[in-house]
């Protein structure tokens with residue numbers, strides 16, 4: 001198969017390398033392989049005597065990485081990062097030196113019209129990381145009643161106009177099936193009053209975020225990971241998490257503050273520099289928190 005380089009540009013790459021301090025012989029986990037940018041940087045530094053265990057729920061991401069990272073000391077695993085304890089048990093690796101989670105979706109997923117992550121895609125609004133599991137977002141829109149849909153959009157999208165959006169989605173689906181990302185984005189845009197903010201950020205952003213979090217159980221996965229990953233770290237091992245919205249960052253902040261097994265190394269989250277945001281605008285909402293396992 002021909003090698004196709006990833007579109008995704010890794011976020012806060014220097015910072016992740018600095019915090020996880022990859023060195024020959026170390027065993028690290030990248031719980032969100034994506035385009036493989038973080039995995040590659042870590043694998044280059046742990047060398048042949050070390051290992052990067054890289055997980056992703058997305059079969060497309062794993063297949064691309066198999067080509068792009070061939071020959072490197074990387075073990076690809078088809079699993080959610082919420083299953084890390086089980087994965088490490090299967091690999092007979094009791095504890096690791098560090099774990100990175102770079103949450104959300106990759107630019108490669110965003111660019112894949114068939115999956116509906118991008119607002120102007122005429123593909124079905126799927127939004128699942130693993131298309132073999134659970135239900136696509138269009139089916140959620142078809143199945144939920146107005147209150148359930150409004151609650152989901154409010155809770156996972158922090159969207160003030162959730163009721164109106166839900167009502168309009170239901171009205172539209174009564175006329176014709178609502179299947180594509182473009183249809184949903186247009187219904188949302190029509191439901192939300194125009195503000196100065198809506199010229200900067202597409203008004204569909206929060207609703208798409210909510211549907212994506214819902215179909216992938218993203219907050220459930222993060223909560224499980226925050227509970228279980230500290231137990232997978234060696235003493236002194238580090239957990240670095242990059243989040244992209246306040247629902248995630250809040251969970252990470254609380255866990256790092258309250259978990260007696262961890263000490264937070266970042267008092268405030270680290271954010272990309274102006275230069276990084278100029279190079280890679282998708283980095284702009286990234287927040288990195290790091291904690292260390294204590295005895």
Ligand SMILES: C[S@@+](CC[C@H](N)C(=O)[O-])C[C@H]1O[C@@H](n2cnc3c(N)ncnc32)[C@H](O)[C@@H]1O
Nearest residue numbers: 010032034035036037038056057080081102129
């Ligand atoms: C932002 S991208 C990661 C990009 C990667 N760090 C890089 O440098 O190319 C997030 C990836 O995590 C995956 N993902 C999301 N939730 C996951 C989960 N619970 N377990 C494993 N992978 C997950 C997505 O499929 C996506 O490929």
